[in-house]
Amino acid sequence: MPCAPLTRGLSSVARKALMALTGLVLVGFVLGHMSGNLLFFRGPEALDAYAKWLHDLGPLLWAARVTLLVAVAIHIWVGISLAAENRAARAGGPEVAATRRASLASRAMPHTGVVILGFIAFHLLHFTFRAVNPEVAAAGDAGRVHDMIRLGFADPLVSAFYIVAMALLCLHLSHGVSSMFQTLGLRNERWRGPLDLAAAAYGWVIFLGFASIPLAVLVGIPPFPALAK
Amino acid sequence: MVKENAPGGHDATLRLTLRVWRQRRGQPGAFEEHTLAAVPTSASFLEMMDLLNEQLVRAGKEPFAFDHDCREGICGMCSMTINGMPHGPLPGVTTCQLHMRNFRDGETITVEPWRARAFPVLRDLAVDRSGFDKVIQAGGFISVRTGSAPEANTLPVPKPVADAAMDAAECIGCGACVASCKNGSAMLFVGAKVTHLNLLPQGAPEADRRAVAMVRAMDDAGFGNCTNYGECQAHCPKGITLDVIARLNRDYLGARLRGFFASTGKPRRGGD
Numbered sequence A: 001m002p003c004a005p006l007t008r009g010l011s012s013v014a015r016k017a018l019m020a021l022t023g024l025v026l027v028g029f030v031l032g033h034m035s036g037n038l039l040f041f042r043g044p045e046a047l048d049a050y051a052k053w054l055h056d057l058g059p060l061l062w063a064a065r066v067t068l069l070v071a072v073a074i075h076i077w078v079g080i081s082l083a084a085e086n087r088a089a090r091a092g093g094p095e096v097a098a099t100r101r102a103s104l105a106s107r108a109m110p111h112t113g114v115v116i117l118g119f120i121a122f123h124l125l126h127f128t129f130r131a132v133n134p135e136v137a138a139a140g141d142a143g144r145v146h147d148m149i150r151l152g153f154a155d156p157l158v159s160a161f162y163i164v165a166m167a168l169l170c171l172h173l174s175h176g177v178s179s180m181f182q183t184l185g186l187r188n189e190r191w192r193g194p195l196d197l198a199a200a201a202y203g204w205v206i207f208l209g210f211a212s213i214p215l216a217v218l219v220g221i222p223p224f225p226a227l228a229k
Numbered sequence B: 001m002v003k004e005n006a007p008g009g010h011d012a013t014l015r016l017t018l019r020v021w022r023q024r025r026g027q028p029g030a031f032e033e034h035t036l037a038a039v040p041t042s043a044s045f046l047e048m049m050d051l052l053n054e055q056l057v058r059a060g061k062e063p064f065a066f067d068h069d070c071r072e073g074i075c076g077m078c079s080m081t082i083n084g085m086p087h088g089p090l091p092g093v094t095t096c097q098l099h100m101r102n103f104r105d106g107e108t109i110t111v112e113p114w115r116a117r118a119f120p121v122l123r124d125l126a127v128d129r130s131g132f133d134k135v136i137q138a139g140g141f142i143s144v145r146t147g148s149a150p151e152a153n154t155l156p157v158p159k160p161v162a163d164a165a166m167d168a169a170e171c172i173g174c175g176a177c178v179a180s181c182k183n184g185s186a187m188l189f190v191g192a193k194v195t196h197l198n199l200l201p202q203g204a205p206e207a208d209r210r211a212v213a214m215v216r217a218m219d220d221a222g223f224g225n226c227t228n229y230g231e232c233q234a235h236c237p238k239g240i241t242l243d244v245i246a247r248l249n250r251d252y253l254g255a256r257l258r259g260f261f262a263s264t265g266k267p268r269r270g271g272d
């Protein structure tokens, strides 16, 4: 029952495959992004040099950005159209609700997805467009990325939001990464257990990797050199 | 009534409160509450419903409509959502094979029809499952020349393939997968049919066309999209697994890819 104009004519299975393939692009990106970010713990020089290297990629960086933007747009668009159709197809469900197996993560996919979308918007305003805080903007514009991150996470509310958003991303991925294989027809009962485990492990790695940075800034461990003024 | 597990030759009985869905086609429905004073524990769930209906008829009231046929777990007609679970609390059984010994004395049991947009209520607990028929009409068959049957041994089928096809062919088309799915998706049913036929040499020549046509019919009938909850497998009375859904996804996506690059049999348009 295709309803969204952009995906009219694409079957349920084809649109699910689009979800899985765009999800895969995001899964790859998230892992790369997290690994790069962990240079934070190597100190200001390492991280600032990495940021400069990324920016100097020029057209390659833009190609990656456009790919990500397109993937996110398709993922959200198709995700919302599928979720809306599924609500209608269920017709309210039984008066007595019972669940035997569907995991919390699987049932919360649209909800965790929407919070992640909100997070992506805030995150881009915060560190990419630097429109949230002038101090953060000044450090970022001067190429002092390590300082920018420390200033950005100095506010416990902001740090808490990052940590909660990453926890929800972990939940999204703990279903999504295994679901992706099923959607593409690359799973069976023999591999479902190991893939579910791998998805959960991937989710936890992403969560711990990302959340460690705001957490480190909040508790001041490890101690880094004073912010350059 | 058979006395299968009657201790001391007598059936234990249960006193039950039943909340049963009452609905006329096209009108809103509601639960009606009734009590049954003595339900034998050896009665099947459908026999318990028979007792309720007899009690209603004796009181000059209207009995509840519900689907049933074989009452031995093979036809796929019985279809009740019992305390929120299609075919009730016991995994791997149909409603007709669920016995009252699985309930407690004094229990309140809620009985609803399958709930899904693609399965509109005809009356009370009976729903219209013709959406499944449309899916079957689209590809749940093989095309063969009629006439005398060919010698069976001319078509070798490896044992593991025959086993897997038979596992999928166990699907009785009851619709519990749709009713249990929080998306109202029919992927377990469609996957079972596609797997059963596409695995076998008789079905293989039409495998691509079948996968595409059955998915289209499934979407057109108003079923939802699978998000891999896995509820269907946990409620299917025949133990059909998510493997058939993976197979359906694989066959469908492969068919679309092959279709995309298939030869048209003609030179390209407007050129040499």
Ligand code: HEM
Residues within 6 Å of the ligand: A016, A019, A020, A023, A024, A026, A027, A030, A072, A075, A076, A079, A080, A083, A106, A109, A110, A112, A113, A114, A116, A117, A120, A172, A173, A175, A176, A177, A179, A180, A181, A183, A184, B226, B227, B228
């Ligand atoms: C931007 C906001 C996002 C929204 C609104 C969103 C929404 C959704 C929805 C509705 C689904 C389908 C639910 C299902 O099929 O079970 C889904 C699946 C998925 N998402 Fe997201 N998501 C978002 C971001 C992300 C991100 C950042 C990643 C990866 C890092 C991701 C990875 C996945 C994966 C792998 C799947 C599984 C696809 C499948 O089932 O085959 N999503 N998402």
Ligand code: SF4
Residues within 6 Å of the ligand: B170, B171, B172, B173, B174, B175, B176, B177, B178, B188, B189, B192, B235, B236, B237, B238, B239, B240
């Ligand atoms: S797959 Fe299982 S639950 Fe679904 S129709 Fe077939 S037998 Fe019933």
Ligand code: FES
Residues within 6 Å of the ligand: B067, B068, B069, B070, B071, B072, B073, B074, B075, B076, B077, B078, B094, B095, B096, B097
């Ligand atoms: S009545 Fe035939 S399967 Fe239950």
